[in-house]
Amino acid sequence: MDLKPCTIPPIIPKLEAAIRALPTDHPSLLAILQDHNNKMRGYKGQKSLVFYLDQLSKKKYDIIHDLRLFDGKYFFQFDILLICTSFALIIEVKNRGGEIIFERNFNQTTLKQGNKRTRISNPVLQAKTQAEKLKKWLQEHNCPMLPVLYLFVNSKEETVIITETHNYEINRRICNSEGLLEKIESIESSSHERMDAKDLKKITRLLLASHVPENYNILEKYNISPKVLLTGVRCPKCETRPMNYIYGKWFCPNCGMKSKDAHLQHINDYFLLIKPTITNSELRQLLKIDSIKIANNILTNSKLPFTGKFKDRVYHQPKN
Ligand SMILES: [Zn+2]
Numbered sequence: 001m002d003l004k005p006c007t008i009p010p011i012i013p014k015l016e017a018a019i020r021a022l023p024t025d026h027p028s029l030l031a032i033l034q035d036h037n038n039k040m041r042g043y044k045g046q047k048s049l050v051f052y053l054d055q056l057s058k059k060k061y062d063i064i065h066d067l068r069l070f071d072g073k074y075f076f077q078f079d080i081l082l083i084c085t086s087f088a089l090i091i092e093v094k095n096r097g098g099e100i101i102f103e104r105n106f107n108q109t110t111l112k113q114g115n116k117r118t119r120i121s122n123p124v125l126q127a128k129t130q131a132e133k134l135k136k137w138l139q140e141h142n143c144p145m146l147p148v149l150y151l152f153v154n155s156k157e158e159t160v161i162i163t164e165t166h167n168y169e170i171n172r173r174i175c176n177s178e179g180l181l182e183k184i185e186s187i188e189s190s191s192h193e194r195m196d197a198k199d200l201k202k203i204t205r206l207l208l209a210s211h212v213p214e215n216y217n218i219l220e221k222y223n224i225s226p227k228v229l230l231t232g233v234r235c236p237k238c239e240t241r242p243m244n245y246i247y248g249k250w251f252c253p254n255c256g257m258k259s260k261d262a263h264l265q266h267i268n269d270y271f272l273l274i275k276p277t278i279t280n281s282e283l284r285q286l287l288k289i290d291s292i293k294i295a296n297n298i299l300t301n302s303k304l305p306f307t308g309k310f311k312d313r314v315y316h317q318p319k320n
Helices: 011-021 029-053 123-140 177-189 197-210 263-273 280-287 292-301
Strands: 002-004 062-070 075-083 088-094 099-102 109-113 116-120 148-154 160-162 174-176 244-246 249-251 314-316
Touching (some): 011 029, 029 062, 029 075, 062 197, 075 197, 088 177, 123 148, 174 177, 263 280, 280 292
Parallel strands (some): 002 062, 088 148, 099 160, 148 174
Antiparallel strands (some): 109 116, 244 249
């Protein structure tokens, strides 16, 4: 069963909000763009495996995407965890272009893109470490024990994997997306039942309940003062700020675009970056409007949940 499907990680919309809200010359922008790029690549890599995982028996396998657990000191995360009554399989997905070269010496892995060759962390060893952490975590939570196996899957078709033929320990833990089902079948054929369905359900329930989504405060992480964030509604077409609010519509002074709801994204970005509530006065500052009455109309029409009466009313970020 797909217990935790592959969805956009909550940190991605936050990073996108920061990219929209920062001036183009802000010193943290490049790092945020890179962070966003890495997270998107990881998400797309996982998503491209869904097609193959969908072909597995839903009755036999439980699939959990993007699980993040706490070991008492640190968080550890799996791209995909496949679990059944015979084994658990950690799948580390990489979705990067170029050549990934595994060398036996020092267990070193390098990535070659064009003429540039850089050392990257060995994804097989990464998966192995996660497998060990999961084993320990299950033990500490008094779960019935299962063999915890691991695999690195390259999900990018254009990527070439180069390994040394005698590097058996590493080679058997690597495959391309299209070889994933075959690998799982071969693991399945050499394993046997370790527990009943009830025990498995107990484990998966505990894993899901212990999941802590990665959802940090972007401004804190990148040391950005809220004061530097751009205010005024951004034109959805040409990105000019601020749009002007005239008779219930936003007008772009640059391209002439008209919009009734261009402010909605800006309010949502505020929720994602600053805090999950907004007042009339905060909204006026954010959208660069003077009138309390217009701000009130905008908030009422946005249909946001609210608490408090009249002047003290606070509007809340919707649950979904
Ligand atoms: Zn415009």
